[in-house]
Amino acid sequence: MISIENLTKRYGTSTVVDSVCMTIERNSITVIVGTSGSGKSTLLRMINRLVEPTGGRVLIDGRDTASEPAHLLRRRIGYAIQGHGLFPHRTVAENIATVPRLLAWDEARIRARVGELLTIFQLDPASFAHKFPHQLSGGQQQRVGVARALAAEPEVLLMDEPYGALDPIIRAKAQDDLLDIQRRFGTTIVLVTHDIDEAFRLGDRVAVMSHGRVLQYDRPAVLLTHPADSLVSRMTGIADRAMRLLSLTTAGEAVQPGVADGTTVAESATLRDVLSELLWSGASAATVVDAEGRPRGCVTVSAILARGRPD
Amino acid sequence: MKLDRLGALLSVVGAAALMFLPFVLFKSNRIMPGEPRALGELLPLWASLGCAATLIAVAAVALAVADARLRLAAALAGLIVVALAAAAAGDVLTPLGNKVVRVAPGGAFWVLLVALGLMASDAITRLRPGPALRVLLLVLFVAACVAVLVHGTFDNLSVMREYAVNAGRFAREVRRHVALALGSLAAAVIVALPLGILCHRIPRIRAGILATLNLIQTIPSIALFGILMAPLGALAAAVPLAAELGIRGIGAAPAAVALFLYSLLPIVANTVAGLKRVSPAVVEAARGMGMTDRQVLTRVELALALPVILTGIRIVLVQNIGLVAVAALIGGGGLGTFIFQGIGQTAIDLVLLGAIPTVALAFSAAVLLDALVEVMDRVRQ
Numbered sequence: 001m002i003s004i005e006n007l008t009k010r011y012g013t014s015t016v017v018d019s020v021c022m023t024i025e026r027n028s029i030t031v032i033v034g035t036s037g038s039g040k041s042t043l044l045r046m047i048n049r050l051v052e053p054t055g056g057r058v059l060i061d062g063r064d065t066a067s068e069p070a071h072l073l074r075r076r077i078g079y080a081i082q083g084h085g086l087f088p089h090r091t092v093a094e095n096i097a098t099v100p101r102l103l104a105w106d107e108a109r110i111r112a113r114v115g116e117l118l119t120i121f122q123l124d125p126a127s128f129a130h131k132f133p134h135q136l137s138g139g140q141q142q143r144v145g146v147a148r149a150l151a152a153e154p155e156v157l158l159m160d161e162p163y164g165a166l167d168p169i170i171r172a173k174a175q176d177d178l179l180d181i182q183r184r185f186g187t188t189i190v191l192v193t194h195d196i197d198e199a200f201r202l203g204d205r206v207a208v209m210s211h212g213r214v215l216q217y218d219r220p221a222v223l224l225t226h227p228a229d230s231l232v233s234r235m236t237g238i239a240d241r242a243m244r245l246l247s248l249t250t251a252g253e254a255v256q257p258g259v260a261d262g263t264t265v266a267e268s269a270t271l272r273d274v275l276s277e278l279l280w281s282g283a284s285a286a287t288v289v290d291a292e293g294r295p296r297g298c299v300t301v302s303a304i305l306a307r308g309r310p311d
Numbered sequence: 312m313k314l315d316r317l318g319a320l321l322s323v324v325g326a327a328a329l330m331f332l333p334f335v336l337f338k339s340n341r342i343m344p345g346e347p348r349a350l351g352e353l354l355p356l357w358a359s360l361g362c363a364a365t366l367i368a369v370a371a372v373a374l375a376v377a378d379a380r381l382r383l384a385a386a387l388a389g390l391i392v393v394a395l396a397a398a399a400a401g402d403v404l405t406p407l408g409n410k411v412v413r414v415a416p417g418g419a420f421w422v423l424l425v426a427l428g429l430m431a432s433d434a435i436t437r438l439r440p441g442p443a444l445r446v447l448l449l450v451l452f453v454a455a456c457v458a459v460l461v462h463g464t465f466d467n468l469s470v471m472r473e474y475a476v477n478a479g480r481f482a483r484e485v486r487r488h489v490a491l492a493l494g495s496l497a498a499a500v501i502v503a504l505p506l507g508i509l510c511h512r513i514p515r516i517r518a519g520i521l522a523t524l525n526l527i528q529t530i531p532s533i534a535l536f537g538i539l540m541a542p543l544g545a546l547a548a549a550v551p552l553a554a555e556l557g558i559r560g561i562g563a564a565p566a567a568v569a570l571f572l573y574s575l576l577p578i579v580a581n582t583v584a585g586l587k588r589v590s591p592a593v594v595e596a597a598r599g600m601g602m603t604d605r606q607v608l609t610r611v612e613l614a615l616a617l618p619v620i621l622t623g624i625r626i627v628l629v630q631n632i633g634l635v636a637v638a639a640l641i642g643g644g645g646l647g648t649f650i651f652q653g654i655g656q657t658a659i660d661l662v663l664l665g666a667i668p669t670v671a672l673a674f675s676a677a678v679l680l681d682a683l684v685e686v687m688d689r690v691r692q
Contacts, residue, residue, distance in 0.1 A: 048599060050595070050598060050599055071601045071602065071603045072601065073601070074598070074599060074600060074601035075600070075601030076601075079596070079599035079600055081592060081595060081596055081599065082592075083590075083592045084592070084596075085590070085592040085593050085595055085596025085597075085599075086593070086596070087593060087596075087597070087611060087615075088590075088593070088615065089614055089615055098597075098600055098602075099600050099601060102600070102601055102602065102606075145596075148600070149600075158599075
C-alpha cells in the first residue's frame with residue numbers, strides 16, 4: 001500500500017503539486033490523469049524521489065520513503081517512461097539486467113530472469129537477447145522498457161506516459177499486455193497519462209489532476225456518474241459518458257438467465273461492444289458464452305440501456 | 312571506358328616530375344649543393360627499362376582500372392620500384408667505403424612517392440576496410456619499412472647516412488618525442504575530462520571556459536613557448552625543488568606545459584559535445600532505476616560520450632606529435648632537434664631525419680585512434 005500524505009512540490013513561487021493525499025491499494029492499477037502542466041508527472045516522480053518533495057511524505061507499506069538513500073529506494077521500485085529510455089550501448093539482455101546487476105544478483109539468476117521476462121513479453125530470447133535497442137521496432141522497445149522495469153521483481157511499478165509514443169493498434173496491445181502482467185505478478189502499478197480512454201481502460205482507480213491538485217480520486221464508474229465538479233465531468237467527457245460507462249462493464253458481469261437466438265458475444269466483451277453488436281444485427285438480446293464457447297446466459301438491450309444511466 | 316580523374320591527375324604529375332625534375336641529387340659532401348642525376352644515366356639499361364615499364368603500367372591502372380584491389384596492388388608495386396630505384400642509384404653513385412659523398416632523393420622521387428601514396432590511400436578508402444583491417448595494414452606497412460631499413464637497403468641514401476651518424480641520439484629523441492606528446496596528452500585528459508563534465512553540468516560556466524581555451528588555442532605555438540619561459544624560469548629560481556624536478560624556463564617543462572594547454576580545448580569541447588548527445592530519457596531512466604550519480608556518469612553518460620571524447624583525444628595526439636617538433640626550438644628535445652639542427656647547418660638530409668619520423672608517428676596515431684573510435688561507435692546508430 002502506498003500512502004501519499006500532503007505531498008507538495010514548489011519551484012520558487014509556483015506550486016506544481018499542492019498537498020495531495022492519496023491511498024493506493026496493493027495489487028491495483030492506479031492511473032493519474034490530467035492535462036500537461038497539471039503536476040501528474042511530478043507527483044509520480046516524488047514517489048521514487050526523482051523529485052524531492054517540498055512538503056509531505058510518501059509511505060510504502062508503512063515505511064517512509066525518505067528513510068533510505070534515494071538510489072536504494074529506486075532499485076525496489078520499477079520505473080518505465082515514455083520513449084523507453086533504453087541504453088543504446090547495451091544489448092536487450094543487458095538492459096533488462098540493469099537493476100538485478102545493481103542489486104548484485106548472481107549471474108545464473110539474472111540469466112533466468114531475463115529469459116523469463118523476454119518470453120512473457122513475447123520476445124524470443126534466442127533472437128532478441130543480443131540485439132541492440134536500435135534494432136527493435138517501437139513496440140518492441142517499449143516492451144523491453146517495461147520488462148527492464150520489472151526485472152528485479154518490484155512490488156511497485158511507476159509508469160510515466162509509457163505508451164505516448166506508440167501508434168493506436170500497438171498501444172491497445174501494450175495495454176492488454178499490461179493488464180495480463182499485473183494479474184500475473186500482482187504488481188502495484190501507478191501510471192500517468194493524459195489520455196482519458198487509457199485511464200478508464202487500465203485504472204482500477206483514477207485520479208484526475210489539475211493545477212497541482214487531485215480533483216477526484218475514485219473508481220472510473222464513480223467519476224462518470226458522480227463527478228466532483230464540472231472540470232472532472234468535462235475531462236471525463238460529457239457527450240459519450242453513457243457509452244464510456246457501458247465500456248466499464250463486461251457481458252459476463254451483466255449476464256442474466258436465459259438464452260437468445262442468433263447473436264452470441266464473449267463474456268469478456270464490454271457492454272458497449274455488445275450494444276454495438278445488437279444495434280448492427282437488429283436483435284434485442286445476445287447469448288453470452290464463456291471462453292470455451294459454453295452459453296452462460298444472455299444480455300438484453302433494455303438491461304444494457306438501464307446500465308448506461310447514472311443510478 | 313571512363314577515365315579515372317584522380318588517376319589522370321596523378322599520372323600527369325608523375326610523368327612531368329620524371330621529365331623535368333632530378334630523380335636523385337649527388338653531393339660530394341653533406342652541405343654541398345646537389346648535382347641532378349636522372350635515373351637513365353645511373354642504372355643499367357634493363358633496369359631503367361624495367362622501371363619505366365612498371366611505372367607506365369601503374370599509370371595505366373590508375374587511369375583505367377576501377378577495381379580498388381588492383382589499384383592498391385599497382386600503387387604498392389610502383390612504390391616498391393621507385394624505392395628500389397633510389398636505393399640502387401645510391402649504391403651506384405657511392406664509391407665503396409666512401410662515407411663523405413651524399414646521394415639524396417630528388418624532386419622526381421618525392422613527387423612519385425606522394426602520387427603513389429595518394430593512389431594507395433585512395434584505393435584503401437574505396438575498399439572501406441574495417442578498423443581491424445586498417446590497423447593490420449598499418450602494422451604490415453610499418454613492419455615492411457622497418458625490415459628494409461634494418462636490412463640496409465637504403466644505407467647509401469643521404470637520410471640513412473645522417474641516421475648512421477646520429478643513431479644513438481635518434482632513439483633517444485624518438486622516445487623523448489613520444490613521451491612529450493603522450494605525457495602532455497595524459498595530463499590534459501586528467502584535467503579536461505572533469506572540466507568538460509563540469510561545463511556540461513553547469514551551463515553558466517561553459518561559455519567562459521570554452522572562450523578561454525579558445526583564446527589559448529589562437530596563440531601561435533612559438534609565442535606560447537616564449538611566454539612560458541619567463542614564469543617557469545622565475546619558478547625555478549624561486550623554488551629549488553622545482554628546479555631539481557627539471558622545471559626550467561627552457562627545456563621540456565615549458566614544452567610540456569604549452570602542449571598541455573593546447574590539448575585542453577579539443578578534449579573539453581568534445582566531452583561537452585559527447586555528453587550533450589546523450590538522450591535525457593536515457594539519463595532519466597538510469598536514475599529512475601536506482602543508479603547512483605557516479606554510476607549514471609560512468610556507465611551511461613561517459614560510456615555513450617566515449618566515441619566523441621576519443622575523437623577529441625585523436626585530434627590532440629596528432630596535433631601534439633606535430634607541435635613537439637616545434638618545442639625543440641626551446642630545448643624541449645624530440646625529433647624537432649634534427650629539424651632545427653639541419654636548418655642551421657643547411658643540411659636538408661638532417662631535416663628529413665627529423666621530419667619523416669614525425670609524419671610517420673602522427674599518421675600511425677591517427678590510423679590507430681580512428682580505428683578505436685570506430686570500434687567504440689560501431690554498436691550505436
